[in-house]
Amino acid sequence: MSRIEIKNLTKSFKEDVVLSGIDLDVPQGSTLVLFGPSGAGKTVLLRCIAGAIEQDSGDVLLGGANVSDVLPEHRGIGMAFQNFALFPHMSAHDNIASPLTARKKTVDQIREGVEAVARLLKIDHVLDHTPKALSNGQKQRTALARALVSEPKVLLLDDPLRNVDAKLRFEMRLELPRLLSDQGATVIYVTQDYREAMALGDRIAVLDGGHIIQNGTPEEIYRKPATINIAKLFGDPTINLLDVVPISDATGVYAMLSDQRIQLDPGLASYAGKHCVLGLRPEALSFTDASDGVPVTIEAETPFNEKSVTLVTTLRKREILLSRPSGTPAPASGTAHITIDPSDAVLFDRETGLRIDPNGNNQAAERAA
C-alpha cells in the first residue's frame, strides 16, 4: 500500500509562508506531477514528505498510515533530488547499487538491477566513472537510477531531467512513464517543463503562492486552466490572450475579433459587458476559405520541426499566433480568414485572472471566494 496523502500541510521559514493548507491525494501506482514556478515550494513539499524537513502543521500519510513522526529512513521512500547527492568517492555503479548493497542483495541481483536501470537511462557506458568524471546530465541520471533501482513503492523525483540535454529528455519523457508504471510505484514528480508534466502525470497539481491552485488531469489543466498564469505556463507557442468585452443577444454570447463574432458558451451570458480576456490556443485556430471567418493579415511564418507557426494581425492590429502541423497547406502572405472552434475558447476575468467556467466549476475561484 503506497497511496500518498497530504493533509492541510503548512510550512514557513520565519515569516516566509512557503506552503499553506496543502491537500494532496496520490492513489497507489499513479504519478502526480507537481508543477510551479521557481521558488513555489515544490522541493520543500517533497522534503516534508520525505521527512527531511518537519512541517509546522498538517500530516503526511503513506499507505494510510500517518508517518509525520516516522524517521526519514523508515518511510520507505526513494528519492532523486536536484543536487544529485552522489557519494563522490564511489563509481556510478556503486552509487546506483548502494540501496541494494544496504539491503544485502546478492552480487548477481545487484549487477542485474544496476545494469537494467543504467541501460534504460543510457548511462551503462559510464558505470565505472566517479561523479567528478560525469557530466551534470549523467550525474542526474545516476541519482535517478539509484532512486529507481530498489523499486521503492513511493518515489519522490525532484526535476530529475533538469540537466539532461533536449534529445535525451525527449526520449526519457517517452520511456519514464512505462518504467514508473512497470514498477507500480506511487510517484510525485517535480518539473517546470510543461511537456514533461503532460507526458508523465496522471494528474498535475499546480503550486503557486503557497497553494495548490489547480489539481487536474493534463487535459483539464491544458484545456481548462484555472487562471491566466496557468494558461501561460502550459503550451508552446503560448496561448493567445486578447482583451474582449463579450456581447449577448437572443442568438448567443460572443466576443468580437476583426468585426466578426466569436461564439462563446451560452453559460457565459452574465459576463456580457464585462472586461474579460479571451484565451485561444494557437493550435485551435485554423485558416479557412469561408468568408465569414475572422479576416487577418499574415505577418510572418516560422517553421519548427513538427509545426509551423504563423503570426497574423486582426483589423485592429491585435497579434495572434496560429500553429499547424508542418506540411499542411496555408496561405503564405496577404490577407486570409481564420476560424475558431468555440469549444476551444477560454474566457478569463480580466481583474482576477480567474477562468470563468460556464458551469461555475473552477478550483481557484472557489479558493479565492
Ligand SMILES: Nc1ncnc2c1ncn2[C@@H]1O[C@H](COP(=O)(O)OP(=O)(O)OP(=O)(O)O)[C@@H](O)[C@H]1O
Ligand atoms: N532551509 C530553508 N530556509 C529558509 N528558506 C528556505 C529553506 N528551504 C527553502 N526555502 C525557501 O522556500 C521557498 C521555496 O523553495 P523551494 O526550493 O521549495 O522552491 P521550488 O519550487 O522547488 O523552486 P525550484 O523550481 O527553483 O527548485 C524559497 O523561497 C526558498 O528560499
